[in-house]
Amino acid sequence: MYKYDEYDQRIVDERVAQFRDQTRRYLAGELSEDEFKPLRLQNGLYIQRYAPMLRVAVPYGLLNSTQIRKLAHIARTWDKGYAHVSTRQNFQYNWPELKNVPDILAELATVEMHAIQTSGNCIRNVTTDQFAGIAPDEVVDPRPLAEIIRQWSTFHPEFALLPRKFKFAVSGSSNDRAVVQMHDIGLEFYRDGSGELLIKVWVGGGLGRTPILGEVIEAALPWQHLLTYADAIIRVYNRHGRRDNIYKARIKILVKALGIEEFKRQVEAEWAHHKDGPNTITQAEFDRVAKFFTAPAYETLTDRDAGIDAKAAEEKAFANWLKRNVHAHKVAGYRAVTLSLKPTGIAPGDISDKQLEVVADLADKYSYGELRTTHEQNIVLSDVKLGDLYALWQEARAAGLATPNIGLITDIICCPGGDFCDLANAKSIPIAASIQQLFDDLDYQHDIGELELNISGCMNSCGHHHVGHIGVLGVDKGDSEWYQVSIGGKQGNDASLGAVIGPSFAADEVAGVVKRLIDVYLENRSVDERFIDTVRRLGHTPFKERVYADRQPGKQKVEA
């Protein structure tokens, strides 16, 4: 994992001092609300319904146990004893007080953490595959270049106030787990026939009000040019992106308006001036950063463990957990483990300070002290010995972190919604809870199999509903809360956007609607077909017909 040197530490310390002074000036009335807003946003501080929300950066989702303990301490000291894992792999606190935020940032700085550019119209935290460095299908470890991007983008003077937020995602495996096509810039690292590291660059993807999948602007960029090429793209965007309408200000709108050919032409014309400039990455700099991401001292193990097999045969709960929460590892005898933050009845992604302490202990005991956050709002221990799985499971289970539902219908991605967020049309956490309750039976969940259900409380799409196999979106309808349901969205290499199935539903109908969608799937699936495959094969009609079969608009509600 990357370790700060004096330069990294100084930048973070200077940021704390700067923000402390900005907060002081704001509280003293020397900075207006409007003037303070972009400053606090670029420190991850939103003003939401009840209190500010503080978003702490977890660069490309990688953390160590010391950092997790610090996050637990902050949750206890300045929040209500819990924190939240976000869909961009960051940590969020829902209840800090503004006046305490400089102290929180100072605490974070002691463990090489910060909240820099986790919000605001700037380059945001880079996200990547939660299995980076350990995935069997990985071609290139994306983390060194992700760290290089982090440093380059931190306080980039030219891109401090872009038309809108700007998100990078990077991936280095054949199966994309970082949703690269859904980002302003998505990067896929790969190797050509001669082993050269190249980058496929997508531009102009994004969710929000106008969900768009990115387009390929450059299919084979040599890695040395990553930063200068990004400088060129973002300069074109900074100058020509729309600033007159917040809903049309993302780069995706500019790319669509110009067309990818013309946009590429402008970028290349700009890049001609940047290419081979000082930001060109040298092998020496790459190597300096890459050496932080070397593999731990793995033991030589066999990839089978009779003891674990026996336990799995004895205990179905353990077998279920092995099936859903344990993932392949590139090293024989090791596994990655997902700790589920999605038990029924807890807001998806929430974790208490006590659980954080347990997670830190588990990481120290079983996984070289490192862990990752996932964009599905769970936590991964990346390097667990096969033989330790049973012990780990027992400890995780005791802490409520072993719900065997990863990738299943109750592993819901959900935004904070109307319970916390000022922009919400509707609540989203209670909808997640109602669905989790209806599908609580584990056998039933496992029978349904892989299914991604994503919920957003409004069109800003924090909950990624567009790419959920089933997506739920809170919509405005007078003063009551209504929900639109879509199906057919998917993340990954064959990403697609879901389509709305029809008129919206009241809150207490949503779980029933989901149940009907699942029924149609269960009745029609062929062997090994996932929900999304059945939707793609059959089209939307049978699903729509079932959901709306007995529904007179405005009269009959959908019953579970």
Place this chain on the structure above:
Amino acid sequence: MSNLIKLQDGHAAIVAADGWQIVRLPVVETEVKKQAGKVVLFKLTGAESATAEQIAGTEVPAGKVLLPLSVWLARKAEFAARVAAGEIGVWLATHELIETLAEDQTDLNVFPVIAVFIERFADGRAYSTGALVRSRFGFKNELRAFGDVLRDQLFFLKRCGFNAYDIRADRSAEDALASLQDFSEPYQGATVIEQPVWRRYARG
């Protein structure tokens, strides 16, 4: 005392008297653009800056003046002698492109000052303008930001090549000086401090 901070040889100080007058276009009635009920303040790149009447009606006083780009482009013949005397600078609106000026006047260094009007501090287009003025068009003289210029953006302006900052009149330029030093060793290469930190130092 003015509210103008100048950087000279890395040292920032408030200048006693500026000496340059900013020439503005006469105000005309324009329709208020609205989108979703909100007044649209931002002109997009490429939008027209001034009408022919405004340009013709702009009065240019004697002495050192900063002309609106549109006035310079339309009326530069009038100012040839004053350019030679070092009395003419040009200012760009936030949405105006430096290319427009550079295509017209290939050697920008005939101007002692180029200024960029920051209509709203949260609009980062001026940063790219500054970077281009310096690195693409080789401008070596004073590059000034004026308008909604606030201390918390100074560090970025500085690194994008601006070396003069006319702090908004209701704010203290004295206080603002401190913010030019917010960060001592930035990561990335940019217009000012061209080399990224890993080229400046051996980072182990």
